[in-house]
Amino acid sequence: MAGHHTITETERQVEQKLGGLPIDFTATAAVNNIFRGATAVRNHLERTVLRASGLSWTAFVVMWVVWVWEPIETRVIASEGGFSKATLTGVLTTLEARNFVTREKSATDGRLVLVRLTDSGRELMEHLFPKFNAMEVEIVSGLTEDETRTLATLLRKVTQQLEDYEA
Amino acid sequence: MAGHHTITETERQVEQKLGGLPIDFTATAAVNNIFRGATAVRNHLERTVLRASGLSWTAFVVMWVVWVWEPIETRVIASEGGFSKATLTGVLTTLEARNFVTREKSATDGRLVLVRLTDSGRELMEHLFPKFNAMEVEIVSGLTEDETRTLATLLRKVTQQLEDYEA
């Protein structure tokens, strides 16, 4: 939310709309910037790195989690990736159709489904992840090493707060 | 991406998969945490504050931008909100059907569409935004005021870097 209008302009407008109700703009700014940042980073990575391989952001996240931890249960993928199991079902179907992953019922628990990469999928990730990481480096190149670490730490605190809140 | 497995575990796995290729995990950690944070914050706000009013996250962002700046051109809404104009068309159609906003052609430039809130839309925002902001405060309550400001600043730097890169 920091496009055409400055922060100060926006705050003045909001204050006027609410006629004196106390608003914490520091909190608003932080939350807004988490989103603008996430959207900008995602779109950039999709356009520069992922597009060529035909993977969406979510599909890449799924591939990455499976690549690192295979064989892995679908519930864990969803949890690690931060999306619902219903979303995962669709993405896995897409990835399976492209022959990047396989689904297989667990032998010990009939409710579970185990996911693995195919050789083709593994090859893709070995080729793609270094490129992806290079772009991640580019993305934080405006920050010092310390700032990058601080950013990660602060975000982790926010996420932790919310996960505690849920439980 | 910090659900069941620890960061260190994950890094060890990735290093092994790539067999010695140098990976910058600081950059990866920052980018990952932007997403985990954004997803967690969004889901939380949708469930606790937005659900009752029937607004999705994006719909709320659109309502907020229009509320603050009406009358406003659709291209500005998309830019401020950080999504594509195609997405905006759909969301505006939904909001218009619910009688929260109106569309109107610009008198001075026939290509532009101006958006305003209806009385019903304004009433909704006057009621909703204070609740929303209260939850934003809750979300950053694990951070000090300084940390919250730092978080916003660092994220703004990242976003700026990407927007410059595009241009």
Added chain:
DNA sequence: CCAAGATTGTTAGGGTACGAACAATTTCCT
């Protein structure tokens, strides 16, 4: 044992979300 409860992945349905192509409109260039 075995029924009641919990857990898992899928399905169904509605709402985003994107890029590309498009028609309408405005601006630019000579």
Added chain:
DNA sequence: AGGAAATTGTTCGTACCCTAACAATCTTGG
């Protein structure tokens, strides 16, 4: 002035993304 180029919002097609409901499977208490 007037065609070429640029800009804007919509449409189209595809892919997410969520909740709620569901069927299959496992766990648990008596």
